[in-house]
Amino acid sequence: MSQLDVFICEVGPRDGLQNAHHLMPTEAKKAWISALAAAGLREIEVGSFVPAKVIPAMADTGEVVAHAKTIAGLKVVALAPNFKGFQRALESGAHKITFPVSASHQHSVSNVRMTPDEMVAQVRQACELRLTLPAGQRPEIEGAVATAFGCTLQGEVPEDEVVRIAKLLADAGVDSVALADTVGYANPAQMKRLYRKVKDAVGAKLDGVHLHNTRGLGLANALAAYEEGARAFDSSMGGLGGCPFAPGASGNVVTEDLAFMFESMGLRTGIDFDALLRAREILVNGIPEEPVYGHFAGAGLPKGFRRAAQEGVPGKPAVAPVV
């Protein structure tokens, strides 16, 4: 498998569909995930183990994980909102399980009815449980510091609190820490400053960012994070997504536009644009009432454009192994 310079994790099947106004049928989800993998996405967050009565769109996550695991070379990610969700994710056999932990006290209590420190305790419990499993059955665990750049409920989120939560997660035993702009409040200057602070606190465990495009700054924030050393980026096809518990937040950064930005900069994402646009068609056909966003899909590639991989740009060594 060729080396990549930047790793894009598609979160549309989770963050996008969880916040869509319509339900995508399970079979359509499977077809979409297969198409995303065929386009070169090597990591896909396929669902969330939340109670079906809370988020009906995630009721079929177990079945979707099972399908995704049949796709060769794909790292299958599932979200766990608490220890119980983690146990269900374990049973599903997901390769990687992500815990969002809000640095905003108000957002945390509103979202999962736990304080940030109570959430960290659940993550610690998950990491401890993992140690009791046979070596081949241990999933990766990621701790994502949510609302790291601000919160629609409490406004400013102190940077020291973000650093503190990130440190607690790293100490709890997660494999990686990410910074999430859950409600689209980040700006590039803040991104650089905060990424650096968290990097100083947790070192190489800081792996990437989860960005929203609420105010159009998604790609600029991705660029800022890249310049500070981030190499893993969450995004969602068509800009689906948002946070149902944070009013006004809508839309992850658009996978198509993000991949185009990095490839145009000469950075290898492993993504094939023709196949990516076919996956977008499958998304649109699978949930036709839902609006999709993004600029690249309409504009296409510039005349004479060559993908980074095709140019044989040396790039940087891959920063993390992919399954």
Added chain:
Amino acid sequence: MSQLDVFICEVGPRDGLQNAHHLMPTEAKKAWISALAAAGLREIEVGSFVPAKVIPAMADTGEVVAHAKTIAGLKVVALAPNFKGFQRALESGAHKITFPVSASHQHSVSNVRMTPDEMVAQVRQACELRLTLPAGQRPEIEGAVATAFGCTLQGEVPEDEVVRIAKLLADAGVDSVALADTVGYANPAQMKRLYRKVKDAVGAKLDGVHLHNTRGLGLANALAAYEEGARAFDSSMGGLGGCPFAPGASGNVVTEDLAFMFESMGLRTGIDFDALLRAREILVNGIPEEPVYGHFAGAGLPKGFRRAAQEGVPGKPAVAPVV
């Protein structure tokens, strides 16, 4: 007048309306320009002195310039596509006259029926004419290197050619040189590399960038240019604009989103967001059939947001005087 860290030149009344599918009545243009100035935009490109039969939307540019000149503190900019247009712009009394000079040979010939070098000769003629005028009647002259990042007709535009044209313009006597991503081909890595090369060639005369958002990279490119030292940015309200002679190019970077990005980074733009959204309403009412774009207008300011100026952020000294 307070110092600014970043200068935004609103080009919607020229680049936006020139490419709109509908005509905005002259009185509506005047009201819009007044509202833009009231929102804190201190430089507005209000029109283009092209033949009315070529671009009917620009037929009233003389009258619009006359109105704009009545607004205290506003630097009134007009575009001249050639020496004849420059003479008309001079007669109008515009404070600043911008010449676009394509670095793409094919785009230049297609757009103005002159080679890049023939266009440079017209700019030189304009600079020479200016020297014959009384001191108080000499407008600023800017040379904008158009299609500097690529061209829909010829594809790649050699960077050496961009540097050569920029140098010729500086030597011809323009006050400032700008780099224009006329058709939305730029990426942040290219922006940094090319901005640096041109800066090395023309020094402080390199003043800023004119960006399009065709593939969604407008703000990321603006950030990249800022990091290389650019402090002057063209943008258009609602993302109006494009280039009628370059198929597929659509939409300047959105003023509202650009101003929000810089202000959120703690950089003073002088722009008042409430007044900016009122100006957007006036735009929409003035040309109701035309689509407008942008994220900020829908999402609004984050909770607890403070403008850079209100925080008393020291910032950097203003890089250029404003009229």
